[in-house]
Amino acid sequence: MVKYTDLINSLSAEVPFVGPETQERSLGFEFNTRLGANESVFGPSEKAIQAMQKVAATDVWKYGDPENLELRDAIAKKMNASRHNIVIGEGIDALLGYLVRLTVESGVKVITSLGAYPTFNYHVKGFGGELIFVPYQNDREDLESLVDSATKHEAKLIYFANPDNPMGTINSSEKIEKIIKRIPGDCILCLDEAYVDFLSDQFIPKIDIENPQVLRFRTFSKAYGLAGARIGFAFGARELIKNFDKIRNHFGVNKIAQTGALVALRDEIHLMEVKERVKLAKGQIEKIAIDNDLSTIKSFTNFVAVDCGKGGQYATKILQNLIKRRVFVRMPSVEPLNRCIRVTVGEVKDLAYFADQLPVVLKETL
Ligand SMILES: Cc1ncc(COP(=O)(O)O)c(C=O)c1O
Numbered sequence: 001m002v003k004y005t006d007l008i009n010s011l012s013a014e015v016p017f018v019g020p021e022t023q024e025r026s027l028g029f030e031f032n033t034r035l036g037a038n039e040s041v042f043g044p045s046e047k048a049i050q051a052m053q054k055v056a057a058t059d060v061w062k063y064g065d066p067e068n069l070e071l072r073d074a075i076a077k078k079m080n081a082s083r084h085n086i087v088i089g090e091g092i093d094a095l096l097g098y099l100v101r102l103t104v105e106s107g108v109k110v111i112t113s114l115g116a117y118p119t120f121n122y123h124v125k126g127f128g129g130e131l132i133f134v135p136y137q138n139d140r141e142d143l144e145s146l147v148d149s150a151t152k153h154e155a156k157l158i159y160f161a162n163p164d165n166p167m168g169t170i171n172s173s174e175k176i177e178k179i180i181k182r183i184p185g186d187c188i189l190c191l192d193e194a195y196v197d198f199l200s201d202q203f204i205p206k207i208d209i210e211n212p213q214v215l216r217f218r219t220f221s222k223a224y225g226l227a228g229a230r231i232g233f234a235f236g237a238r239e240l241i242k243n244f245d246k247i248r249n250h251f252g253v254n255k256i257a258q259t260g261a262l263v264a265l266r267d268e269i270h271l272m273e274v275k276e277r278v279k280l281a282k283g284q285i286e287k288i289a290i291d292n293d294l295s296t297i298k299s300f301t302n303f304v305a306v307d308c309g310k311g312g313q314y315a316t317k318i319l320q321n322l323i324k325r326r327v328f329v330r331m332p333s334v335e336p337l338n339r340c341i342r343v344t345v346g347e348v349k350d351l352a353y354f355a356d357q358l359p360v361v362l363k364e365t366l
Pocket of ligand 1: 037038090091092093094117161164165192194218219220221227231232
């Protein structure tokens with residue numbers, strides 16, 4: 001009989017997010033509109049698509065460059081940094097796993113917000129770490145309390161996302177820059193910036209890239225429209241980045257993704273267009289909410305948390321009824337955030353369908 005480790009035997013086989021495809025299989029129908037996974041319905045740059053098609057036709061038989069050199073150099077140039085400060089991985093999700101593997105073992109304490117992005121927690125549990133949760137304050141991650149908790153518990157990692165998922169809120173650059181100075185000596189801030197590309201510069205904190213206590217994570221899944229290609233990067237102090245080479249999946253990033261990301265990074269016009277379309281679509285979601293006497297949380301991302309106004313049980317029923325009506329949306333997992341449903345931006349036709357279904361669902365939900 002296979003003998004698993006005690007840690008593996010202690011874990012339940014959970015998935016951080018049940019995929020829409022899994023839901024479709026169990027529901028027995030396909031969603032009409034996909035507004036639940038914070039992907040970019042607007043897709044990647046046309047230039048990136050063409051470049052990826054070419055690689056698919058001629059080069060996909062080759063493994064990707066294990067050093068991801070061209071992409072690291074392009075990112076480094078854009079950030080005025082060195083390639084040695086950058087590691088590429090199979091999306092932020094994988095990179096979070098690598099950081100946890102580098103720093104967490106049985107009993108190590110890690111701080112995150114209650115209801116924050118769950119994939120991080122999944123990795124921590126998988127390496128035997130102990131999660132300590134800090135509640136949100138006014139729908140924002142509470143940075144002061146996260147750092148206080150890290151100090152109190154002698155934690156190794158603090159995780160927070162800025163802007164945040166699932167609420168779409170933000171903490172100011174000044175606040176982030178300030179709390180970084182208070183992070184205890186052997187603790188690392190894991191700063192997830194998946195949605196950073198939707199921000200204007202004033203909202204992006206200025207942090208010394210060689211600060212050994214901060215590691216920042218970015219992705220091509222959101223504004224760049226490459227979620228399915230699975231590619232993202234982390235940047236920080238050389239020493240920390242170097243350690244990723246000891247454990248990362250060196251051939252995990254494929255050639256199509258490497259090429260797509262490289263070309264997408266250079267297509268600034270497409271990025272600007274996407275940002276504009278996201279802004280318009282968020283306005284549309286806000287209008288749909290208002291038309292139905294619901295309020296929204298101000299969003300700095302590509303999704304909007306719509307407050308259904310009557311607590312978690314009610315919002316859960318709204319979500320379930322939207323799903324029955326073939327609208328794929330998600331919602332936060334804990335109180336009081338779970339009074340909201342989370343609606344990702346869509347094309348005009350997606351939001352028109354949502355606008356049609358929401359009043360019907362509100363009427364039929366008690
Ligand atoms: C806060 C946050 N981090 C990371 C991710 C996943 O990023 P990636 O696709 O690069 O793994 C998401 C996706 O929803 C997210 O919301």
